Amino acid sequence: MAKAKPVATLSEAESSVYRERIKKRLQERNAVLIAHYYTDPEIQALAEETGGFIGDSLEMARFxxxxxxxxLVVAGVRFMGETAKxxxxxxxxLMPTLEATCSLDVGCPADEFAAFCDQHPDRTVVVYANTSAAVKARADWVVTSSIALDVVRHLKDQGQKILWAPDKHLGDYVRRETGAxxxxWDGACIVHEEFKAKGVLDLKKVHPGAAVLVHPESPQSMVEVADVVGSTSQLLKAARELPNDTFIVATDRGIFYKMQQENPQRRFMEAPTAGNGATCRSCAHCPWMAMNSLERMLRVLDDEQPSNPEEIHVSPDLIDQALKPLTRMLEFPRP
Known part of the structure; x- marks a missing residue:
């Protein structure tokens, strides 16, 4: 798997210059900035300041x-740009860089996944949103973490067996909760897979009143110590509604921007990602999300050539195929 390239740190004065130039270019290009919760706070703040949007991958595309x-300038990772397209x-x-990818996406190549599906023709194919357009096109359903349980329960009630990809931890959580x-498929998010239940329990001893919020891409041991398990939007909701004043959060720390903004009086702490002697690959922040920078965003917006190297292209045939399972999810009645 390719390593994410590091991004240089700007001074506050430099950041201010970039932000103002980006604002101007967004207006000139009839463009809107759409950012994921996991991008850096300065990117999320810029989206708000310019009338853009912050959200999860599906809500980004719908906006x-x-x-x-x-x-559309999509600050996130590549599959999010494809979904928007x-x-x-x-x-x-456009994206600040098409090199920003996702371990779940990269770990589920379309050709290998198609062969896996062909080996199990009796199963309904359900794929997580964190997949390429080509993988979505091979699916019967696309789901987000917020709707996965409802969709799989529905399919189970119809007597269907499921083939799930790519996140094994989220898939196993869905299997345990629904009994389906x-x-x-054997895939995992490099951020969520690192959270350690023992570290959370140790932290709880120091902060016994803290609520533990866990994204279901995390391992089962983390889910078992959680007070709330849910998608990014569901964790944000829990941070607003639970009575606790301290939270231990097991998802990308980019979400702290919105959590702190909505709950300035509360304290949010990262769930531990490593024990003694362990190697932290992400340290609670996706290295590919971190590739979204002000410099790269301005470079993309400054490029007025008909062919922009950071533009998302999806073939019309692939769009038609991928739109079917996406539409099925969008039209699925929520309880």
Whole structure:
């Protein structure tokens, strides 16, 4: 798996210059900035300041489809740009860098996944949103972590067996919660897989009143010590509604920007990612999300050539195929 390239740190004065230039270029290009919760706080703040959006991958794409801007600047990882393009094929979708990918996406190559599906033709194929357009096109359903349980319960009630990809931890969580027959692809998120239950329990001894919020891409041991398990939006909701004043959070620390903004009187701490002698590969922050920088964003917006190297392209045939399972999810009635 390719390593994410480091991003240089800007001074506050340099950041201010970049932000102002980006704001101007967004207006000139009829563009809107759409950022994921896991991007750096300065990116999220810029999205808010310019009338853009902060959210999870699906809500990012839906916002882009509704917005009148003809160019979408997606700050996140590549599959998010592809999803935005699938839902807005008539719009131009740019990213600060197409090198920003995802361990779940990269760990589920379309050709290998198609062969895996062909080996199990009796199963309904359900893929997580963190996948390429080509993998989505091979699926019967696309789901996010917020709707996965509802969809799989629905399929189980219909007597269907599930083939799930790519996150084995989220898939196993869905299997345990629903009791469905779920065959798992072997993939994992390098951020969530590092959280350690023992470290959380040790931290709870120091902060016994803290609530533990865990994303279901985390291992089962983490889910078992959680007070709330949920998607990014569900964890944000829990931070607003639970009575606790301290939270231990097991997901990318980029979410702290929104959590602290919505709950300035509360304290949020990263769940431990490593014990003594362990090697931390992500330290609670996706290295590819960190590749979204002000410098790269301005470079993309400054490039007025018809062919932009950081533009998302998805073939019309692939869009048509991937849109079917996405639409099935979007139209699924929530309880």
């Amino acid at each position: 882009g489809a509704r917005h009148e801007a003809q160019t 699938i839902l807005s094929p008539e719009k131009r979708v 027959d779920v065959l798992l």
